[in-house]
Amino acid sequence: MTPQKTCILTVLAALALAPAAMAAPSASVPASGRLAFDVIRKDRDIGDYVVTFRGTGDDLSVEIATDVRVKVPVIGVSAYRFVQTSTETWRGGQLASLASRTDDNGTPHDIRVGATNLVPASLWNADILQSSAVLNTIDGSMDAISVSNLGTESISTGSGPVQATHYTIRGGLQRDLWYAGATLVHVRFAAEDGSQIDYVLK
Template sequence: MTRTKPAILIAALAAMIGTGAIAAPKASVPESGKLQFDVIRKGRDIGDYTLKFRGKGDDLTVSVMTDVMVRVPVIGVSAYNFNQTGTETWKNGKLAAIETTTDDNGTPHSIRLGATALVPASLWSADIVKSTQILNTIDGSTDRISVRNLGTETVETGHGAVQAQHFALSGDLQRELWFADAKLVHVRFQADDGSQIDYVLR
């Protein structure tokens, strides 16, 4: 029997951690079966991002809902809204089907796709940090990305502070993601108007 040298084993483990290799998507599903985020812009709650998980093991159904509205200060009228509902079906750890309906400030989008090796840009699966191409959940196109691991940081959540790995996605999708034990705990990105948007876990 061939034994792996300790130095080689340690190096391999370090490489996995350094690239953000996490056992997902199963490991990314919370025990509660739900992830809920407040969408924050300029210190104000402007919406919700909710994921609900059903199933066991590698066979999952994921319901995704985003509801965002930005109002003009003082006037109080709706200045921008984004609403999306979607369902992801996962079989044996792979995306078997996805359906989404989106209203992007009055512009409608709808997709219905079958099995694909791409990870969807719904962000919850930690496999996204190992990807170079992901599925755009608005129009069904393929987005090319690069991912950097920015190390471990403390993130505040509705359940208190947690230690999480910080990743930066660039390219066709620009997002900062924080994962704690493969679970999504925070999202940050820059809106088209230059303002910072944060998804804060409840």
């Protein structure tokens, strides 16, 4: 059985355990129709995370692009690269399909998933905060999670500080997320080498 078929079967088997979406995804779409973040590690800009929304109401097409490159100091060659492009199609507030292609430092992943109640781990959708499991957008598996609300904080963005609610996600996905209302404004997590990665809203 191919890895792609295995991923799809894993997702289908998980549907019985998947939580229903708790809110309209459209609430997380900014008026500009676009979220763009600089990816920061050790005070260096190492890439971009961009989410582009098309459609109206709860019928959305969401295109997500991540391009991260960590270079070795002095010699300047690429030491690590993560590139992912994905498209989520939402119908009536539910994920109708997801297609994702990932190059994880030379390891390719190519998945296609049909309708599911799982919220993708693409982070833009505040429904993730009401979920006990998410769809892994790299390999199509299901990750169990728990979510905690740490309260309101001031978070820096390219347009100045904003008041946002800080949430921690733990389990199969480890992330700290800040939302202003239902809009994602900051992401933080630990890289495999222990360094801190921040997605800073432009």
